Amino acid sequence: MSKQIVLPFGPQHPVLPEPIHLDLVLEDERVIEAVPSIGYVHRGLEKLVEKRDYKDYVFIAERICGICSFIHSATYCHAVETVMEVEVPRRAEYLRTIWSEYSRLHSHLLWLGCFADSMGYENLFMNSWRLREKILDVLERTTGGRVIQGVCRVGGVSRDIPPEELARMSRELAGLRPELRELTRVFEEDITVQTRTKRIGLLPKDAAWDLGAVGPVCRGSGISSDMRSTGYAAYDDLDFKPVVKSDGDCYARCLVRAEEMFSSISLIEKAIDRIPGGDVLVPVKGNPSGEFYARAEQPRGEVIHYVKANGKKNLQRHRVRTPTLANVPALVKMLAGCELADVPVIVLTIDPCIGCMER
Amino acid sequence: MSYLQKSPWIIHYDASSCNGCDIEVLACLTPLYDVERFGILNTGNPKHADIFVITGGVNEMNKEVVRNIYEQMPHPKVVVAVGICACSGGVFRECYNISGGVNTVIPVDIYVPGCAARPESIIDGIVQALGVLEKKKTAMLRGEGIA
Numbered sequence: 001m002s003k004q005i006v007l008p009f010g011p012q013h014p015v016l017p018e019p020i021h022l023d024l025v026l027e028d029e030r031v032i033e034a035v036p037s038i039g040y041v042h043r044g045l046e047k048l049v050e051k052r053d054y055k056d057y058v059f060i061a062e063r064i065c066g067i068c069s070f071i072h073s074a075t076y077c078h079a080v081e082t083v084m085e086v087e088v089p090r091r092a093e094y095l096r097t098i099w100s101e102y103s104r105l106h107s108h109l110l111w112l113g114c115f116a117d118s119m120g121y122e123n124l125f126m127n128s129w130r131l132r133e134k135i136l137d138v139l140e141r142t143t144g145g146r147v148i149q150g151v152c153r154v155g156g157v158s159r160d161i162p163p164e165e166l167a168r169m170s171r172e173l174a175g176l177r178p179e180l181r182e183l184t185r186v187f188e189e190d191i192t193v194q195t196r197t198k199r200i201g202l203l204p205k206d207a208a209w210d211l212g213a214v215g216p217v218c219r220g221s222g223i224s225s226d227m228r229s230t231g232y233a234a235y236d237d238l239d240f241k242p243v244v245k246s247d248g249d250c251y252a253r254c255l256v257r258a259e260e261m262f263s264s265i266s267l268i269e270k271a272i273d274r275i276p277g278g279d280v281l282v283p284v285k286g287n288p289s290g291e292f293y294a295r296a297e298q299p300r301g302e303v304i305h306y307v308k309a310n311g312k313k314n315l316q317r318h319r320v321r322t323p324t325l326a327n328v329p330a331l332v333k334m335l336a337g338c339e340l341a342d343v344p345v346i347v348l349t350i351d352p353c354i355g356c357m358e359r
Numbered sequence: 360m361s362y363l364q365k366s367p368w369i370i371h372y373d374a375s376s377c378n379g380c381d382i383e384v385l386a387c388l389t390p391l392y393d394v395e396r397f398g399i400l401n402t403g404n405p406k407h408a409d410i411f412v413i414t415g416g417v418n419e420m421n422k423e424v425v426r427n428i429y430e431q432m433p434h435p436k437v438v439v440a441v442g443i444c445a446c447s448g449g450v451f452r453e454c455y456n457i458s459g460g461v462n463t464v465i466p467v468d469i470y471v472p473g474c475a476a477r478p479e480s481i482i483d484g485i486v487q488a489l490g491v492l493e494k495k496k497t498a499m500l501r502g503e504g505i506a
Contacts, residue, residue, distance in 0.1 A: 019373055019374075039418075040424070042375070042456055043375055043416065063377045063379070063450055065377055066379025066381070066475055067382060129385075132389075133390075146475070147382060354373075355377045
Protein backbone atom coordinates (compact mmCIF):
# COMPACT_ATOMS: atom_id res chain seq x y z
CA MET A 1 0.00 0.00 0.00
CA SER A 2 1.35 3.41 -0.90
CA LYS A 3 1.80 6.22 1.53
CA GLN A 4 -1.03 8.63 2.26
CA ILE A 5 -0.52 12.35 1.98
CA VAL A 6 -2.80 15.25 2.86
CA LEU A 7 -3.25 17.93 0.21
CA PRO A 8 -4.87 21.22 1.21
CA PHE A 9 -7.44 22.56 -1.29
CA GLY A 10 -8.43 26.19 -0.68
CA PRO A 11 -9.37 28.51 0.92
CA GLN A 12 -7.79 30.58 -1.86
CA HIS A 13 -7.98 28.52 -5.06
CA PRO A 14 -8.42 29.55 -8.73
CA VAL A 15 -11.66 27.59 -9.29
CA LEU A 16 -13.26 28.85 -6.10
CA PRO A 17 -14.81 32.30 -6.25
CA GLU A 18 -15.39 31.82 -2.53
CA PRO A 19 -13.25 30.36 0.23
CA ILE A 20 -13.81 26.83 1.49
CA HIS A 21 -11.06 24.58 2.74
CA LEU A 22 -10.83 20.86 2.02
CA ASP A 23 -8.13 18.54 3.32
CA LEU A 24 -7.81 15.85 0.68
CA VAL A 25 -6.29 12.61 1.93
CA LEU A 26 -4.56 11.13 -1.11
CA GLU A 27 -3.11 7.77 -2.01
CA ASP A 28 -1.16 8.49 -5.19
CA GLU A 29 -3.68 10.37 -7.35
CA ARG A 30 -6.76 8.93 -5.67
CA VAL A 31 -8.74 10.80 -3.04
CA ILE A 32 -9.41 8.55 -0.04
CA GLU A 33 -11.21 11.08 2.08
CA ALA A 34 -12.14 14.75 1.94
CA VAL A 35 -12.39 16.70 5.19
CA PRO A 36 -14.11 20.06 4.76
CA SER A 37 -13.52 22.94 7.15
CA ILE A 38 -15.64 26.04 6.93
CA GLY A 39 -15.91 29.44 8.57
CA TYR A 40 -14.17 31.78 6.11
CA VAL A 41 -17.33 33.69 5.24
CA HIS A 42 -19.12 33.52 8.56
CA ARG A 43 -20.30 37.03 9.44
CA GLY A 44 -22.89 36.19 12.10
CA LEU A 45 -25.69 38.12 10.43
CA GLU A 46 -28.48 36.11 12.08
CA LYS A 47 -27.54 37.85 15.32
CA LEU A 48 -28.12 41.26 13.70
CA VAL A 49 -31.84 40.53 13.89
CA GLU A 50 -31.66 41.64 17.53
CA LYS A 51 -30.37 45.08 16.52
CA ARG A 52 -32.44 45.85 13.44
CA ASP A 53 -36.11 46.50 12.91
CA TYR A 54 -37.81 43.47 11.32
CA LYS A 55 -38.64 45.56 8.22
CA ASP A 56 -35.07 46.84 7.79
CA TYR A 57 -33.78 43.33 8.24
CA VAL A 58 -35.12 42.41 4.76
CA PHE A 59 -32.05 44.11 3.31
CA ILE A 60 -29.71 42.14 5.57
CA ALA A 61 -31.53 38.91 4.64
CA GLU A 62 -31.01 39.80 1.00
CA ARG A 63 -27.28 40.14 1.61
CA ILE A 64 -26.93 36.60 2.95
CA CYS A 65 -25.72 35.88 -0.55
CA GLY A 66 -25.24 37.99 -3.65
CA ILE A 67 -26.33 35.24 -6.06
CA CYS A 68 -29.48 33.96 -4.37
CA SER A 69 -30.21 37.45 -3.04
CA PHE A 70 -33.77 37.96 -4.26
CA ILE A 71 -35.04 34.55 -3.12
CA HIS A 72 -33.57 35.07 0.37
CA SER A 73 -35.40 38.37 0.81
CA ALA A 74 -38.65 36.95 -0.61
CA THR A 75 -38.52 33.92 1.69
CA TYR A 76 -37.77 36.04 4.75
CA CYS A 77 -40.69 38.34 3.86
CA HIS A 78 -42.91 35.29 3.33
CA ALA A 79 -42.03 34.05 6.85
CA VAL A 80 -42.70 37.42 8.52
CA GLU A 81 -45.91 37.96 6.52
CA THR A 82 -47.22 34.55 7.58
CA VAL A 83 -46.47 35.31 11.24
CA MET A 84 -48.26 38.68 10.95
CA GLU A 85 -51.10 37.25 8.83
CA VAL A 86 -50.58 39.86 6.15
CA GLU A 87 -52.47 39.25 2.92
CA VAL A 88 -49.90 39.94 0.17
CA PRO A 89 -51.38 41.30 -3.08
CA ARG A 90 -51.54 38.66 -5.80
CA ARG A 91 -49.67 40.88 -8.25
CA ALA A 92 -46.77 41.14 -5.78
CA GLU A 93 -46.68 37.32 -5.49
CA TYR A 94 -46.44 37.10 -9.28
CA LEU A 95 -43.69 39.71 -9.45
CA ARG A 96 -41.74 37.83 -6.77
CA THR A 97 -42.09 34.67 -8.85
CA ILE A 98 -40.88 36.42 -11.99
CA TRP A 99 -37.84 37.91 -10.24
CA SER A 100 -37.11 34.59 -8.49
CA GLU A 101 -37.03 32.81 -11.83
CA TYR A 102 -34.80 35.50 -13.34
CA SER A 103 -32.46 35.00 -10.37
CA ARG A 104 -32.47 31.29 -11.06
CA LEU A 105 -31.61 31.89 -14.71
CA HIS A 106 -28.69 34.16 -13.83
CA SER A 107 -27.47 31.77 -11.14
CA HIS A 108 -27.62 28.72 -13.41
CA LEU A 109 -25.83 30.54 -16.23
CA LEU A 110 -23.19 31.65 -13.75
CA TRP A 111 -22.86 28.05 -12.58
CA LEU A 112 -22.63 26.62 -16.12
CA GLY A 113 -19.82 29.10 -16.80
CA CYS A 114 -17.90 28.29 -13.61
CA PHE A 115 -18.45 24.58 -14.24
CA ALA A 116 -17.00 24.89 -17.75
CA ASP A 117 -14.08 26.84 -16.25
CA SER A 118 -13.42 24.04 -13.74
CA MET A 119 -12.92 21.68 -16.70
CA GLY A 120 -10.62 24.23 -18.35
CA TYR A 121 -13.19 25.01 -21.07
CA GLU A 122 -12.72 28.76 -21.05
CA ASN A 123 -14.64 29.49 -24.25
CA LEU A 124 -17.80 27.98 -22.80
CA PHE A 125 -17.29 29.97 -19.59
CA MET A 126 -17.22 33.21 -21.58
CA ASN A 127 -20.30 32.27 -23.62
CA SER A 128 -22.35 31.41 -20.53
CA TRP A 129 -21.45 34.70 -18.89
CA ARG A 130 -22.22 36.60 -22.07
CA LEU A 131 -25.79 35.28 -22.01
CA ARG A 132 -26.01 35.96 -18.27
CA GLU A 133 -25.51 39.68 -18.88
CA LYS A 134 -28.82 39.74 -20.78
CA ILE A 135 -30.60 38.43 -17.69
CA LEU A 136 -28.82 40.98 -15.48
CA ASP A 137 -29.91 43.75 -17.85
CA VAL A 138 -33.54 42.79 -17.29
CA LEU A 139 -33.05 42.64 -13.52
CA GLU A 140 -31.39 46.05 -13.57
CA ARG A 141 -34.12 47.62 -15.73
CA THR A 142 -36.94 46.29 -13.57
CA THR A 143 -35.45 46.51 -10.06
CA GLY A 144 -32.52 48.92 -10.28
CA GLY A 145 -29.88 46.45 -9.12
CA ARG A 146 -27.82 43.93 -11.01
CA VAL A 147 -27.11 41.38 -8.30
CA ILE A 148 -28.68 42.87 -5.15
CA GLN A 149 -32.21 43.89 -6.11
CA GLY A 150 -33.64 45.34 -2.90
CA VAL A 151 -37.27 45.38 -4.04
CA CYS A 152 -38.84 42.99 -1.53
CA ARG A 153 -40.72 44.50 1.40
CA VAL A 154 -42.76 42.99 4.19
CA GLY A 155 -46.20 43.24 2.60
CA GLY A 156 -45.24 42.99 -1.07
CA VAL A 157 -42.68 44.52 -3.40
CA SER A 158 -41.64 48.16 -3.76
CA ARG A 159 -41.70 48.33 -7.55
CA ASP A 160 -44.23 47.35 -10.16
CA ILE A 161 -43.34 46.27 -13.69
CA PRO A 162 -45.42 48.23 -16.24
CA PRO A 163 -47.26 46.24 -18.97
CA GLU A 164 -45.03 47.48 -21.82
CA GLU A 165 -41.94 46.30 -19.90
CA LEU A 166 -43.59 42.90 -19.31
CA ALA A 167 -44.24 42.63 -23.06
CA ARG A 168 -40.61 43.52 -23.78
CA MET A 169 -39.38 40.89 -21.29
CA SER A 170 -41.54 38.29 -22.95
CA ARG A 171 -40.16 39.20 -26.42
CA GLU A 172 -36.58 39.04 -25.15
CA LEU A 173 -37.16 35.65 -23.55
CA ALA A 174 -38.37 34.27 -26.88
CA GLY A 175 -35.11 35.48 -28.43
CA LEU A 176 -33.04 34.07 -25.56
CA ARG A 177 -34.36 30.52 -25.95
CA PRO A 178 -32.48 29.58 -29.16
CA GLU A 179 -29.26 31.08 -27.77
CA LEU A 180 -29.62 29.05 -24.59
CA ARG A 181 -30.43 25.96 -26.64
CA GLU A 182 -27.17 26.43 -28.53
CA LEU A 183 -25.26 26.81 -25.25
CA THR A 184 -26.79 23.80 -23.50
CA ARG A 185 -26.30 21.69 -26.64
CA VAL A 186 -22.55 22.01 -26.06
CA PHE A 187 -22.93 20.81 -22.47
CA GLU A 188 -25.08 17.90 -23.61
CA GLU A 189 -23.16 16.73 -26.66
CA ASP A 190 -19.57 17.87 -26.39
CA ILE A 191 -17.15 14.99 -25.95
CA THR A 192 -14.87 17.08 -23.68
CA VAL A 193 -17.69 17.78 -21.26
CA GLN A 194 -18.85 14.16 -21.32
CA THR A 195 -15.37 12.77 -20.64
CA ARG A 196 -14.96 15.03 -17.63
CA THR A 197 -18.42 14.50 -16.14
CA LYS A 198 -19.97 11.11 -17.01
CA ARG A 199 -19.77 8.49 -14.22
CA ILE A 200 -17.76 10.93 -12.12
CA GLY A 201 -18.79 12.01 -8.63
CA LEU A 202 -21.47 9.34 -8.32
CA LEU A 203 -24.24 9.85 -5.80
CA PRO A 204 -26.76 6.96 -5.80
CA LYS A 205 -30.40 7.68 -5.09
CA ASP A 206 -30.48 6.08 -1.62
CA ALA A 207 -27.28 7.91 -0.59
CA ALA A 208 -28.73 11.23 -1.74
CA TRP A 209 -31.83 10.51 0.34
CA ASP A 210 -29.90 9.40 3.44
CA LEU A 211 -27.53 12.38 3.34
CA GLY A 212 -30.39 14.85 2.88
CA ALA A 213 -29.19 16.31 -0.41
CA VAL A 214 -31.39 19.05 -1.88
CA GLY A 215 -31.96 20.85 -5.17
CA PRO A 216 -30.24 19.82 -8.41
CA VAL A 217 -27.96 17.44 -6.47
CA CYS A 218 -30.86 15.24 -5.34
CA ARG A 219 -32.84 15.79 -8.57
CA GLY A 220 -29.76 14.58 -10.50
CA SER A 221 -29.92 11.38 -8.44
CA GLY A 222 -33.55 10.67 -9.28
CA ILE A 223 -35.35 12.20 -6.28
CA SER A 224 -38.13 14.51 -7.33
CA SER A 225 -37.95 17.16 -4.61
CA ASP A 226 -38.56 20.77 -5.52
CA MET A 227 -40.13 23.29 -3.15
CA ARG A 228 -41.77 25.06 -6.07
CA SER A 229 -44.20 22.12 -6.27
CA THR A 230 -45.54 23.18 -2.86
CA GLY A 231 -46.97 26.21 -4.64
CA TYR A 232 -45.69 29.15 -2.59
CA ALA A 233 -45.88 32.66 -4.16
CA ALA A 234 -47.55 32.21 -7.56
CA TYR A 235 -46.16 28.75 -8.38
CA ASP A 236 -49.54 27.13 -7.69
CA ASP A 237 -50.94 28.85 -10.80
CA LEU A 238 -48.11 28.00 -13.16
CA ASP A 239 -48.31 24.17 -13.59
CA PHE A 240 -44.77 23.63 -12.40
CA LYS A 241 -43.03 20.27 -13.00
CA PRO A 242 -39.59 19.50 -11.51
CA VAL A 243 -36.72 18.39 -13.77
CA VAL A 244 -35.36 15.00 -12.65
CA LYS A 245 -32.47 12.87 -13.96
CA SER A 246 -31.50 9.49 -12.55
CA ASP A 247 -27.79 8.90 -13.29
CA GLY A 248 -26.46 10.65 -10.18
CA ASP A 249 -23.19 11.75 -11.79
CA CYS A 250 -21.77 15.19 -12.59
CA TYR A 251 -23.28 15.02 -16.07
CA ALA A 252 -26.80 14.43 -14.71
CA ARG A 253 -26.52 17.37 -12.31
CA CYS A 254 -25.32 19.56 -15.16
CA LEU A 255 -28.29 18.49 -17.34
CA VAL A 256 -30.75 19.19 -14.52
CA ARG A 257 -29.54 22.78 -14.29
CA ALA A 258 -29.46 23.19 -18.07
CA GLU A 259 -33.08 22.03 -18.41
CA GLU A 260 -34.21 24.06 -15.42
CA MET A 261 -33.30 27.21 -17.31
CA PHE A 262 -35.88 26.35 -19.94
CA SER A 263 -38.46 25.55 -17.28
CA SER A 264 -37.68 28.95 -15.70
CA ILE A 265 -38.26 30.67 -19.03
CA SER A 266 -41.64 29.01 -19.47
CA LEU A 267 -42.57 29.82 -15.86
CA ILE A 268 -41.76 33.50 -16.47
CA GLU A 269 -43.72 33.49 -19.73
CA LYS A 270 -46.76 31.94 -18.03
CA ALA A 271 -46.48 34.40 -15.14
CA ILE A 272 -46.32 37.36 -17.55
CA ASP A 273 -49.40 35.98 -19.32
CA ARG A 274 -51.46 35.43 -16.19
CA ILE A 275 -50.35 38.30 -13.94
CA PRO A 276 -53.37 40.03 -12.35
CA GLY A 277 -53.67 43.79 -11.86
CA GLY A 278 -53.83 45.67 -8.59
CA ASP A 279 -51.53 46.95 -5.86
CA VAL A 280 -48.10 45.54 -5.19
CA LEU A 281 -47.64 46.62 -1.58
CA VAL A 282 -49.95 46.68 1.43
CA PRO A 283 -49.09 48.76 4.48
CA VAL A 284 -47.99 46.66 7.43
CA LYS A 285 -48.55 47.97 10.95
CA GLY A 286 -47.60 46.57 14.34
CA ASN A 287 -45.02 44.00 15.28
CA PRO A 288 -44.97 40.25 14.62
CA SER A 289 -45.62 37.67 17.30
CA GLY A 290 -45.21 33.95 16.70
CA GLU A 291 -42.99 31.68 14.68
CA PHE A 292 -42.90 30.19 11.19
CA TYR A 293 -40.72 28.07 8.92
CA ALA A 294 -40.81 29.35 5.34
CA ARG A 295 -39.47 27.03 2.64
CA ALA A 296 -38.52 28.03 -0.89
CA GLU A 297 -36.54 26.65 -3.79
CA GLN A 298 -33.30 28.44 -4.50
CA PRO A 299 -31.14 27.76 -7.55
CA ARG A 300 -29.11 25.48 -5.27
CA GLY A 301 -32.00 23.74 -3.52
CA GLU A 302 -34.38 24.10 -0.65
CA VAL A 303 -33.86 27.01 1.73
CA ILE A 304 -35.58 27.36 5.10
CA HIS A 305 -36.06 30.68 6.86
CA TYR A 306 -37.23 30.35 10.45
CA VAL A 307 -38.40 33.44 12.31
CA LYS A 308 -39.52 33.75 15.91
CA ALA A 309 -41.01 36.95 17.26
CA ASN A 310 -42.51 38.10 20.55
CA GLY A 311 -44.35 41.29 19.63
CA LYS A 312 -41.30 43.58 19.70
CA LYS A 313 -39.90 45.41 16.70
CA ASN A 314 -36.83 43.17 16.75
CA LEU A 315 -37.29 39.50 16.05
CA GLN A 316 -36.09 37.05 18.69
CA ARG A 317 -34.52 34.61 16.28
CA HIS A 318 -33.89 34.25 12.58
CA ARG A 319 -32.42 30.99 11.41
CA VAL A 320 -31.56 29.99 7.86
CA ARG A 321 -30.85 26.48 6.63
CA THR A 322 -29.24 26.93 3.24
CA PRO A 323 -29.00 24.37 0.44
CA THR A 324 -25.20 24.26 0.28
CA LEU A 325 -24.94 23.14 3.90
CA ALA A 326 -27.35 20.30 3.15
CA ASN A 327 -25.27 19.29 0.13
CA VAL A 328 -21.84 19.22 1.82
CA PRO A 329 -22.30 15.67 3.25
CA ALA A 330 -23.21 14.54 -0.27
CA LEU A 331 -20.08 16.29 -1.59
CA VAL A 332 -17.86 14.44 0.90
CA LYS A 333 -19.43 11.17 -0.26
CA MET A 334 -18.87 12.05 -3.95
CA LEU A 335 -15.22 13.00 -3.39
CA ALA A 336 -14.24 9.74 -1.66
CA GLY A 337 -12.55 7.56 -4.26
CA CYS A 338 -12.33 10.11 -7.07
CA GLU A 339 -9.22 11.20 -8.98
CA LEU A 340 -7.45 14.35 -7.77
CA ALA A 341 -7.95 16.04 -11.16
CA ASP A 342 -11.72 15.64 -10.83
CA VAL A 343 -11.94 17.41 -7.47
CA PRO A 344 -12.68 20.92 -8.89
CA VAL A 345 -15.40 19.52 -11.18
CA ILE A 346 -17.07 17.57 -8.38
CA VAL A 347 -16.87 20.47 -5.91
CA LEU A 348 -18.52 22.69 -8.52
CA THR A 349 -21.39 20.26 -9.21
CA ILE A 350 -23.01 20.95 -5.85
CA ASP A 351 -22.88 24.63 -6.86
CA PRO A 352 -21.27 25.64 -3.56
CA CYS A 353 -22.48 28.96 -2.25
CA ILE A 354 -20.33 29.57 0.79
CA GLY A 355 -21.80 33.00 1.44
CA CYS A 356 -25.18 31.36 2.01
CA MET A 357 -23.81 28.41 3.90
CA GLU A 358 -21.93 30.35 6.57
CA ARG A 359 -23.84 33.61 6.67
CA MET B 360 4.35 52.87 -20.41
CA SER B 361 5.97 50.16 -18.40
CA TYR B 362 5.25 46.48 -18.61
CA LEU B 363 3.19 46.63 -15.41
CA GLN B 364 0.82 49.18 -16.85
CA LYS B 365 0.47 47.15 -20.00
CA SER B 366 -0.44 43.92 -18.29
CA PRO B 367 -1.17 44.00 -14.58
CA TRP B 368 -2.19 40.67 -13.10
CA ILE B 369 -4.83 40.61 -10.42
CA ILE B 370 -5.52 38.15 -7.65
CA HIS B 371 -9.02 38.06 -6.23
CA TYR B 372 -9.93 36.88 -2.75
CA ASP B 373 -13.32 36.78 -1.07
CA ALA B 374 -12.74 37.76 2.56
CA SER B 375 -16.23 37.16 4.03
CA SER B 376 -18.21 38.92 1.33
CA CYS B 377 -21.76 38.00 0.37
CA ASN B 378 -20.68 37.04 -3.18
CA GLY B 379 -22.33 40.03 -4.81
CA CYS B 380 -19.06 41.90 -5.39
CA ASP B 381 -17.21 38.69 -6.26
CA ILE B 382 -19.47 37.84 -9.14
CA GLU B 383 -19.18 41.44 -10.32
CA VAL B 384 -15.36 41.10 -10.24
CA LEU B 385 -15.76 37.96 -12.35
CA ALA B 386 -18.21 39.78 -14.63
CA CYS B 387 -15.42 42.29 -15.39
CA LEU B 388 -13.45 39.46 -16.97
CA THR B 389 -16.27 38.25 -19.22
CA PRO B 390 -17.34 39.43 -22.68
CA LEU B 391 -19.45 42.50 -21.84
CA TYR B 392 -16.73 44.31 -19.84
CA ASP B 393 -13.75 42.16 -20.83
CA VAL B 394 -10.79 43.72 -19.02
CA GLU B 395 -8.57 41.03 -20.52
CA ARG B 396 -8.39 43.12 -23.67
CA PHE B 397 -6.27 45.56 -21.64
CA GLY B 398 -3.99 42.72 -20.63
CA ILE B 399 -5.47 42.45 -17.14
CA LEU B 400 -5.41 38.78 -16.19
CA ASN B 401 -6.87 36.99 -13.19
CA THR B 402 -4.33 34.71 -11.56
CA GLY B 403 -4.66 32.26 -8.69
CA ASN B 404 -1.05 32.62 -7.61
CA PRO B 405 -0.15 35.50 -5.25
CA LYS B 406 3.47 35.37 -6.41
CA HIS B 407 2.39 36.33 -9.94
CA ALA B 408 0.03 39.12 -8.92
CA ASP B 409 0.45 42.91 -8.96
CA ILE B 410 -3.01 43.96 -7.79
CA PHE B 411 -4.88 42.39 -4.87
CA VAL B 412 -8.63 42.75 -5.39
CA ILE B 413 -10.32 41.95 -2.12
CA THR B 414 -14.01 41.92 -1.19
CA GLY B 415 -15.81 41.59 2.13
CA GLY B 416 -15.34 42.78 5.69
CA VAL B 417 -12.68 40.18 6.74
CA ASN B 418 -13.73 37.86 9.56
CA GLU B 419 -11.52 36.37 12.26
CA MET B 420 -10.69 33.25 10.29
CA ASN B 421 -9.80 35.18 7.14
CA LYS B 422 -7.36 37.63 8.73
CA GLU B 423 -4.42 35.25 8.50
CA VAL B 424 -5.31 34.17 4.95
CA VAL B 425 -5.49 37.79 3.77
CA ARG B 426 -2.16 38.66 5.44
CA ASN B 427 -0.60 35.54 3.97
CA ILE B 428 -1.69 36.37 0.41
CA TYR B 429 -0.57 39.98 0.80
CA GLU B 430 2.86 39.00 2.10
CA GLN B 431 3.42 36.50 -0.69
CA MET B 432 2.85 39.15 -3.37
CA PRO B 433 6.07 40.71 -4.71
CA HIS B 434 6.67 44.49 -4.52
CA PRO B 435 5.39 46.80 -5.94
CA LYS B 436 1.82 45.78 -5.09
CA VAL B 437 -1.51 47.55 -4.79
CA VAL B 438 -4.58 46.60 -2.75
CA VAL B 439 -8.04 47.43 -4.10
CA ALA B 440 -10.91 47.04 -1.61
CA VAL B 441 -14.07 46.32 -3.62
CA GLY B 442 -17.52 46.89 -2.13
CA ILE B 443 -18.67 48.81 0.90
CA CYS B 444 -18.01 45.82 3.17
CA ALA B 445 -14.33 45.85 2.21
CA CYS B 446 -14.22 49.63 2.70
CA SER B 447 -15.87 49.86 6.11
CA GLY B 448 -17.74 46.67 7.00
CA GLY B 449 -20.96 47.94 5.40
CA VAL B 450 -24.22 46.46 6.69
CA PHE B 451 -22.23 43.80 8.50
CA ARG B 452 -20.15 46.27 10.52
CA GLU B 453 -22.01 45.41 13.72
CA CYS B 454 -21.66 41.65 13.25
CA TYR B 455 -19.61 40.00 16.01
CA ASN B 456 -17.31 38.24 13.59
CA ILE B 457 -16.43 41.12 11.24
CA SER B 458 -13.30 43.20 11.75
CA GLY B 459 -14.79 46.11 9.76
CA GLY B 460 -12.94 46.71 6.53
CA VAL B 461 -9.82 45.41 4.86
CA ASN B 462 -7.72 48.31 6.17
CA THR B 463 -7.92 46.83 9.67
CA VAL B 464 -5.74 43.97 8.41
CA ILE B 465 -3.58 45.18 5.50
CA PRO B 466 -2.92 48.65 4.00
CA VAL B 467 -5.43 49.57 1.28
CA ASP B 468 -4.61 51.88 -1.66
CA ILE B 469 -7.92 52.17 -3.54
CA TYR B 470 -11.46 52.00 -2.16
CA VAL B 471 -14.35 51.05 -4.48
CA PRO B 472 -17.65 51.54 -2.60
CA GLY B 473 -21.02 50.19 -3.65
CA CYS B 474 -23.32 47.32 -2.68
CA ALA B 475 -22.72 45.47 -4.86
CA ALA B 476 -19.94 47.47 -6.56
CA ARG B 477 -20.76 47.82 -10.25
CA PRO B 478 -18.32 46.41 -12.83
CA GLU B 479 -17.76 49.93 -14.17
CA SER B 480 -16.59 51.17 -10.77
CA ILE B 481 -14.44 48.09 -10.23
CA ILE B 482 -12.71 48.72 -13.57
CA ASP B 483 -12.27 52.37 -12.58
CA GLY B 484 -10.69 51.24 -9.31
CA ILE B 485 -8.27 48.95 -11.11
CA VAL B 486 -7.32 51.73 -13.54
CA GLN B 487 -6.58 54.02 -10.57
CA ALA B 488 -4.56 51.17 -9.07
CA LEU B 489 -2.34 51.20 -12.17
CA GLY B 490 -1.30 54.78 -11.37
CA VAL B 491 -0.47 53.84 -7.78
CA LEU B 492 1.45 50.82 -9.00
CA GLU B 493 3.53 52.97 -11.32
CA LYS B 494 4.30 55.46 -8.51
CA LYS B 495 5.38 52.68 -6.19
CA LYS B 496 7.59 51.21 -8.87
CA THR B 497 9.28 54.56 -9.54
CA ALA B 498 9.86 55.04 -5.82
CA MET B 499 11.37 51.57 -5.58
CA LEU B 500 13.71 52.23 -8.50
CA ARG B 501 14.88 55.45 -6.88
CA GLY B 502 15.66 53.45 -3.79
CA GLU B 503 13.11 55.25 -1.65
CA GLY B 504 11.97 51.98 -0.14
CA ILE B 505 8.78 50.01 -0.50
CA ALA B 506 5.35 50.96 0.68
